Amino acid sequence: MSNIILIIYCGLITFLTRFSMLALLKKEMFNNRIREVLSYVPSAIFPAIIFPAIFLDNSGIVQLENNPKILAAAIAMIIGILSRNIIATIISGLTSYWFLIFVV
């Protein structure tokens, strides 16, 4: 398969995952119970991207020692809880990460 054909297929599959539920489901299909559970979708999905990116090294193995990303993420989380501010959370995480790898 040529690169561009593969990219088009990947684009198609990305689009279809975004489109399918929006096109198929109707408002009447949602009761309060389903709504309540669906409000947890961000809390269920984002950690599946966050945790591996923090705790795994480049080859996909859990790395708990000598891993500045853990402390930097913890600092970002505390700042996030206290400030509830998205920019403050990201900047505090990045600057503490740079501090840990370049200064400490």
Add this chain to the structure above:
Amino acid sequence: MNNKSKNFLKGIKDTSPLMIPVVPFGIIFGVLAIDLGLTPLTTIAMSVIIFGGASQIIFLQLFSAGASSLVILSSVGAVNSRHLLYGTVLSEHLSDLNLTWKIIVSYFLVDQAFAVSNNHFNKNKKDKDKHFHLIGGGLNCWTIWQVTTIIGIYLGSIIPEKLGLTFAIPLTFLALLVNDFRKLINVIVIIVSGTIATLGYQIIPFKAYVIVAASVGLLVAFILTKFIKKNYE
């Protein structure tokens, strides 16, 4: 200013803080793609056709490892499976739109736009022009994504890998959860999902760890919300 442009501009404004980490992400993508031998045109085509950071990075990772087209395709599908849940959540608000609008909204349905527009929709249930909020937010992401891809293509290998800019990716998603850290059920769901994804990363085939972890997390939410409600009733 009419209601449509008001929603559109609010979408741009609401997604703007989330764009800061998208900038290094897009640049990193452009740099990586060129390093791996893709042409500038193919790289831009990827950002326009796929328009999904996680999908594009996974594509590059597997492409450079010499994975088959089928593995690349199914992995992109698995990483994208979270969009099925986004669509499910948003269809409650957007099921009355016609097909053309649904197609346009779907193209722009990226993580950042979903996060802020979902909040906006919950607060403005009655507004029939509320989808313009998502179009504004999505178009903001789109513009930043294309521009930073092009910057990345030009910067090539100038940016030192040592800077560890990929760390901005988990930080973005962490920042999207700031309102959930104080709620007990959310915290339990976050820990369950994150732990499964981390431990399952190597074991679960086809990079399907995202959807497996998210499904278990939702199941936990389903059980816990039932249990805790019963205590109150």
